[in-house]
Amino acid sequence: MTSLxxxxxxxxxxxxxxxxxxxxxxxxxxxxxxxxxARFRAVVTPGHRRLDAWSVEQAGQRGRxxxxxxxxxxxxxxxxxxxxxxxQPLTTITAGVRDELADQMLRAxxxxxxxxxxxxxxxxxPHPVLGLxxxxxxxxxxxxxxxxEGIHANWSVAPSDAYYDVATAxxxxxxxxxxxxxxxxxxxxxxxxxxxxxxxxGPGLRADLTIDALADHEGLAPARLIxxxxxxxxxxxxxxxxxxxxxxxxDLVRTAVAQRRQRTALAA
Amino acid sequence: xxxxxDSSPISVVDALRGDRSKRPLIxxxxxxxxxxxxxxxxYEVMGAERVMTPLVVRASSLHRASTTDIMTSGTGRLRxxxxxxxxxxxxxxxxxxxxxxxxxxxxRSEVGTNDLLEHLDRLDDDERARLATDxxxxxxTLSRALGEIPARWRPRSAARAIQRLAxxxxxxxxxxxxxxxxxxxxxxxxxxxxxxTSPLGEGAERxxxxxxxxxxxxxxxxxxxxxxxxxxxxELWVRDVDYSLxxxxxxxxxxxxxxxxxxx
Numbered sequence: 001m002t003s004l005x006x007x008x009x010x011x012x013x014x015x016x017x018x019x020x021x022x023x024x025x026x027x028x029x030x031x032x033x034x035x036x037x038a039r040f041r042a043v044v045t046p047g048h049r050r051l052d053a054w055s056v057e058q059a060g061q062r063g064r065x066x067x068x069x070x071x072x073x074x075x076x077x078x079x080x081x082x083x084x085x086x087x088q089p090l091t092t093i094t095a096g097v098r099d100e101l102a103d104q105m106l107r108a109x110x111x112x113x114x115x116x117x118x119x120x121x122x123x124x125x126p127h128p129v130l131g132l133x134x135x136x137x138x139x140x141x142x143x144x145x146x147x148x149e150g151i152h153a154n155w156s157v158a159p160s161d162a163y164y165d166v167a168t169a170x171x172x173x174x175x176x177x178x179x180x181x182x183x184x185x186x187x188x189x190x191x192x193x194x195x196x197x198x199x200x201x202g203p204g205l206r207a208d209l210t211i212d213a214l215a216d217h218e219g220l221a222p223a224r225l226i227x228x229x230x231x232x233x234x235x236x237x238x239x240x241x242x243x244x245x246x247x248x249x250x251d252l253v254r255t256a257v258a259q260r261r262q263r264t265a266l267a268a
Numbered sequence: 269x270x271x272x273x274d275s276s277p278i279s280v281v282d283a284l285r286g287d288r289s290k291r292p293l294i295x296x297x298x299x300x301x302x303x304x305x306x307x308x309x310x311y312e313v314m315g316a317e318r319v320m321t322p323l324v325v326r327a328s329s330l331h332r333a334s335t336t337d338i339m340t341s342g343t344g345r346l347r348x349x350x351x352x353x354x355x356x357x358x359x360x361x362x363x364x365x366x367x368x369x370x371x372x373x374x375x376r377s378e379v380g381t382n383d384l385l386e387h388l389d390r391l392d393d394d395e396r397a398r399l400a401t402d403x404x405x406x407x408x409t410l411s412r413a414l415g416e417i418p419a420r421w422r423p424r425s426a427a428r429a430i431q432r433l434a435x436x437x438x439x440x441x442x443x444x445x446x447x448x449x450x451x452x453x454x455x456x457x458x459x460x461x462x463x464x465t466s467p468l469g470e471g472a473e474r475x476x477x478x479x480x481x482x483x484x485x486x487x488x489x490x491x492x493x494x495x496x497x498x499x500x501x502x503e504l505w506v507r508d509v510d511y512s513l514x515x516x517x518x519x520x521x522x523x524x525x526x527x528x529x530x531x532x
Binding site: 008010011067069070071092093094095097125126127128129130131132134135138139142143145146149150194195196230231232233 | 369
């Protein structure tokens with residue numbers, strides 16, 4: 001039995017979800033980590049494996065190869081712009097995005113960016129593409145700012161996604177997180193996605209919950225992980241219970257198995 | 269002969285801002301009622317049956333089949349897409365020197381490849397030059413009317429919305445060219461701005477209402493006004509959003525659902 005629930009995305013419902021998050025959260029122990037490592041090691045992979053909520057939702061199906069585009073760059077730049085605005089509240093979103101763009105390009109021109117990085121791509125992008133990147137990042141930051149303006153609790157824009165490297169299993173897990181809400185007793189994590197939630201949105205949320213708990217040095221799960229789909233005006237959430245963590249871990253391992261089967265089928 | 273005025277007689281920014289002292293209090297109560305009207309109406313059309321493939325309603329679905337729309341031609345659609353790209357660039361204060369080249373460059377980075385781009389690549393030099401000249405004229409009209417949009421108004425371009433109704437049997441999809449204002453103030457401040465390269469007609473009015481309806485359903489907050497601007501004629505239509513406008517759009521959506529359901 002999992003704790004997945006569904007609400008319309010309004011300030012009232014979002015605050016209710018934050019305030020009603022359970023106080024007691026599950027904790028992953030070293031035994032849990034060892035057990036997960038053993039399961040991933042059993043699924044042999046020829047190269048390094050990266051899994052996230054998206055791969056769980058797609059049941060391990062490989063999509064098109066990643067390429068930088070205004071849509072793929074918007075989240076990094078939009079969140080960074082909001083972090084700037086938190087420090088300098090008088091800055092507009094557009095100015096925040098432009099400053100972040102300038103910083104990214106400076107990184108490339110000063111030799112700190114590697115091939116294939118966002119900085120590298122931006123530095124070589126023509127003027128109109130940079131304009132479109134700005135427009136997309138402004139869209140992202142504005143919708144996230146509208147969400148956070150209505151939150152009563154203390155919040156901050158997440159400094160980065162959560163990563164967990166499964167030791168000796170050549171596997172890296174990544175969980176998206178956009179806003180962190182600090183409560184005295186626990187934390188609530190908010191992640192934002194475009195489009196509308198599909199049938200596999202619940203497993204995706206649970207995968208993010210599990211990875212977030214694994215990435216915590218004490219293994220503490222977030223009290224609640226809330227997924228927002230502003231374009232659809234809905235939010236889904238799961239609680240940091242052991243049942244949800246187990247379900248999330250199972251889905252991640254299943255995804256690794258599905259990926260291996262597809263590779264085997266392709267090779268045959 | 270085409271002549272261009274030194275300055276546009278219409279200021280879009282002024283029209284969107286309106287009289288600040290007359291803005292109504294934010295309405296967060298109507299969305300639930302509109303959703304119920306839609307759900308009940310869809311139930312009457314489709315019953316309780318759960319369909320495998322949902323009916324998808326877009327702004328273009330509301331246009332009457334008998335209406336001739338110049339946007340339906342390949343070149344017309346191309347022009348529309350490129351003007352939308354120009355609007356996106358203008359909304360964040362990017363200066364545009366060559367509208368056709370800049371819009372095309374931005375669009376290619378966004379979509380990679382698609383049928384419309386292939387259609388563009390098949391155009392010969394004359395057709396391409398005509399499209400570029402045409403786009404220049406549309407962009408001059410747009411940029412003169414639009415002016416500079418203050419960043420404080422939180423402009424966001426190509427704002428998408430998806431609404432599932434009746435348990436997912438019907439999906440409303442929408443893209444508004446430009447949205448300004450925010451949903452968190454005490455008074456209504458969201459303005460929806462749509463650009464078309466066609467002359468304005470009944471279809472444009474339906475589209476304006478549809479944008480307002482989907483925005484209301486998505487945010488549970490009624491927008492302040494909905495506008496549409498024709499880069500072909502320089503006309504700007506502005507409507508303040510109220511319950512009757514949204515209820516009319518509900519009827520139009522239900523009528524469209526009826527047509528789509530009958531055509532299955």
